[in-house]
Amino acid sequence: MNTLQQKYAERIQTTLAKYPDKRSAVMPMLYIAQEEYGHVNPEGIQQVAEICDMDPTQVKSIAGFYTMYSEKPKGEYWLQVCVDLPCALRGADEFHHWLLHELDIEEGGTTADGVFTVEHVMCLAACDKAPMLQCNFHFEENLDKDKMRAKLKAWRDQALAAKRGKK
Amino acid sequence: MITVGGKQIPNIIYREKDIPNIREFDVYVKNGGYEGLKKALGMTRATVIQEVKDSNLRGRGGAGFPAGVKWSFIPQNNAVNYVTVNADESETGTFKDRQIMENNPHQLIEGALICAYAVKAKAVYIYLRGEFWDVAHELDKHIEAGRKAGLYGANGTLKDAEGNPFTVEVYTHLGAGAYICGEESALLNSLEGKLGQPRVRPPFPAQKGGGLYGEPTVVNNVETLANVPWIITNGAAAYKGIGVGNSTGTKIFCLSGHVKRPANYELPFGVTFRELLYEYGGGPLDGRTFKAILPSGGSGPIIRVTDELLDTPLTYEDLQKHNSILGSASVIVMDDTTDIVWVASKVIKFFKHESCGKCTPCREGTYWLDKVLDRILRGEGRANDVDLIANVAANMKPTTLCALGEFAANPVIWTIKNFPEEFKAWVEGDRKGPQLAPMALPSPAAD
Ligand SMILES: Cc1cc2nc3c(=O)[nH]c(=O)nc-3n(C[C@H](O)[C@H](O)[C@H](O)COP(=O)(O)O)c2cc1C
Ligand code: SF4
Ligand code: FES
Numbered sequence: 001m002n003t004l005q006q007k008y009a010e011r012i013q014t015t016l017a018k019y020p021d022k023r024s025a026v027m028p029m030l031y032i033a034q035e036e037y038g039h040v041n042p043e044g045i046q047q048v049a050e051i052c053d054m055d056p057t058q059v060k061s062i063a064g065f066y067t068m069y070s071e072k073p074k075g076e077y078w079l080q081v082c083v084d085l086p087c088a089l090r091g092a093d094e095f096h097h098w099l100l101h102e103l104d105i106e107e108g109g110t111t112a113d114g115v116f117t118v119e120h121v122m123c124l125a126a127c128d129k130a131p132m133l134q135c136n137f138h139f140e141e142n143l144d145k146d147k148m149r150a151k152l153k154a155w156r157d158q159a160l161a162a163k164r165g166k167k
Numbered sequence: 168m169i170t171v172g173g174k175q176i177p178n179i180i181y182r183e184k185d186i187p188n189i190r191e192f193d194v195y196v197k198n199g200g201y202e203g204l205k206k207a208l209g210m211t212r213a214t215v216i217q218e219v220k221d222s223n224l225r226g227r228g229g230a231g232f233p234a235g236v237k238w239s240f241i242p243q244n245n246a247v248n249y250v251t252v253n254a255d256e257s258e259t260g261t262f263k264d265r266q267i268m269e270n271n272p273h274q275l276i277e278g279a280l281i282c283a284y285a286v287k288a289k290a291v292y293i294y295l296r297g298e299f300w301d302v303a304h305e306l307d308k309h310i311e312a313g314r315k316a317g318l319y320g321a322n323g324t325l326k327d328a329e330g331n332p333f334t335v336e337v338y339t340h341l342g343a344g345a346y347i348c349g350e351e352s353a354l355l356n357s358l359e360g361k362l363g364q365p366r367v368r369p370p371f372p373a374q375k376g377g378g379l380y381g382e383p384t385v386v387n388n389v390e391t392l393a394n395v396p397w398i399i400t401n402g403a404a405a406y407k408g409i410g411v412g413n414s415t416g417t418k419i420f421c422l423s424g425h426v427k428r429p430a431n432y433e434l435p436f437g438v439t440f441r442e443l444l445y446e447y448g449g450g451p452l453d454g455r456t457f458k459a460i461l462p463s464g465g466s467g468p469i470i471r472v473t474d475e476l477l478d479t480p481l482t483y484e485d486l487q488k489h490n491s492i493l494g495s496a497s498v499i500v501m502d503d504t505t506d507i508v509w510v511a512s513k514v515i516k517f518f519k520h521e522s523c524g525k526c527t528p529c530r531e532g533t534y535w536l537d538k539v540l541d542r543i544l545r546g547e548g549r550a551n552d553v554d555l556i557a558n559v560a561a562n563m564k565p566t567t568l569c570a571l572g573e574f575a576a577n578p579v580i581w582t583i584k585n586f587p588e589e590f591k592a593w594v595e596g597d598r599k600g601p602q603l604a605p606m607a608l609p610s611p612a613a614d
Contacts (some may be wrong), residue, residue, distance in 0.1 A: 024340075027357070089424040089499070127429065127497075
């Protein structure tokens with residue numbers, strides 16, 4: 001039994017039970033690997049391959065195909081700002097630039113303290129609530145500068161507190 | 168209720184407007200929930216399919232294919248069939264299915280189960296885009312509630328017309344960020360744990376060899392299936408009483424962009440653009456006028472706003488008369504502050520990002536279109552650049568494996584055709600910009 005199988009036994013079992021073919025579980029398993037290691041690393045890929053009876057190179061190509069699996073570590077809070085057309089018509093481009101400036105990073109970059117990564121993404125099915133973003137895949141909608149500043153502060157405080165807790 | 172033209176008609180899909188908390192299993196059941204399933208189980212499969220055919224329910228995922236006809240393609244004598252619900256909702260400007268799943272999830276589950284009965288499916292897989300992580304987890308709980316109550320699943324207590332227990336299972340499956348997985352054959356590949364790229368067809372999903380795990384499979388959009396319980400409960404004739412002509416029932420219009428109240432509006436087919444944009448959307452922002460509309464998100468042709476257009480009824484047929492499509496009815500509105508070349512560039516960036524890379528014309532075409540549009544928008548456009556991109560786009564259309572290649576050509580072909588003066592202003596004139604739209608827009612009224 002590998003680490004994932006030990007630590008996530010129940011979740012893995014219920015997931016495998018959904019499908020007649022183990023291979024179908026590769027996407028949910030990659031999410032578990034990402035949760036465990038913070039990103040999809042070779043160790044995670046190897047274990048997912050074992051669980052799904054697949055070749056590790058196949059698992060790796062699946063991980064590479066989808067944007068929500070990251071093979072590189074991201075900040076504690078992964079911010080994905082929608083700049084697609086409907087949001088952009090309501091100020092999303094300006095919001096995205098402002099956010100990068102506020103955090104003093106480039107598009108795709110991570111803050112020096114490792115707390116935030118900012119990326120621009122395509123439509124997230126929340127076009128009536130622009131500007132908006134997803135933070136670790138949770139919706140944050142109808143944003144403005146004040147709201148966003150408050151959120152950034154709360155997230156940063158939380159991340160730093162968690163780091164202190166670990167030490 | 169929906170008030171339109173002084174008349175009141177029921178909300179078929181967004182029933183939470185009339186019944187708060189209908190998302191909860193008990194509330195749903197108290198308000199007639201799962202009665203459609205029970206009624207269907209008392210009918211023969213053929214009668215259920217006929218009823219859906221008679222209702223003229225058309226697919227809400229974009230193509231508008233009649234749902235009942237699709238169901239009738241599934242071979243009834245096959246041992247294992249499947250239903251997959253397309254909840255990938257990744258088309259630019261589309262945000263209706265998420266609201267259904269969040270606010271009236273049982274109606275989707277019930278509709279999918281009626282379909283499963285009609286086509287003799289063993290299980291339903293709901294494929295949600297990965298970003299609907301929270302939506303999927305809530306949906307799992309709702310599925311469990313109906314299962315626990317014995318309505319479906321291994322311990323289901325209902326019996327079908329032949330006296331067999333109804334034990335169809337319902338599962339969710341999360342994607343992981345790829346628009347192309349909304350294309351039905353790519354969706355099936357993704358669900359099988361393969362790369363989410365389209366398959367060569369035939370065989371089609373409804374045929375042996377073409378569906379999930381090679382078995383005949385129905386793929387229907389969330390909104391399509393959410394209509395089904397109402398049709399079975401109230402009958403095809405009542406359903407056809409809503410809407411006009413071959414566009415029956417209600418449609419959810421995802422209204423976004425430059426209107427005062429962007430939101431989802433469930434309205435009967437046949438309301439006009441004028442009603443949608445002014446009565447529901449609240450009209451243009453102060454001091455502005457409407458200029459252009461993308462009626463089907465990024466993938467359909469852009470149209471110029473004229474008085475004649477505003478009086479056009481929103482139906483599949485009427486949009487075709489304007490050389491556009493209704494598609495998934497993601498109505499993106501742009502006012503006179505909008506640079507149309509910038510719009511073309513935005514939409515191309517989407518398709519360049521989302522092309523799965525399998526066909527050269529789509530992969531290379533989107534790359535070149537993006538590159539040249541960027542050049543034009545930097546003010547470095549050359550005199551023949553407009554012809555160049557028109558050519559690239561024209562060559563993409565007929566040569567690709569799935570419709571994305573065609574969608575990706577549309578923004579260029581139709582912006583050039585319908586707004587030639589905007590391209591001219593960039594390559595020949597001295598247009599600079601475009602300015603980024605300012606952030607401080609009036610925030611949409613809480614619906
Ligand atoms: C590139 C591409 C993306 C698509 N994305 C979606 C989508 O996100 N949701 C959807 O329901 N249909 C989408 N479709 C349409 C599906 O292929 C399919 O026609 C639809 O799910 C059938 O359901 P319906 O008949 O109920 O509309 C897409 C098609 C293409 C070519
Ligand atoms: S047309 Fe584009 S998205 Fe469709 S299969 Fe070909 S490369 Fe992939
Ligand atoms: S365009 Fe941003 S959520 Fe749709």
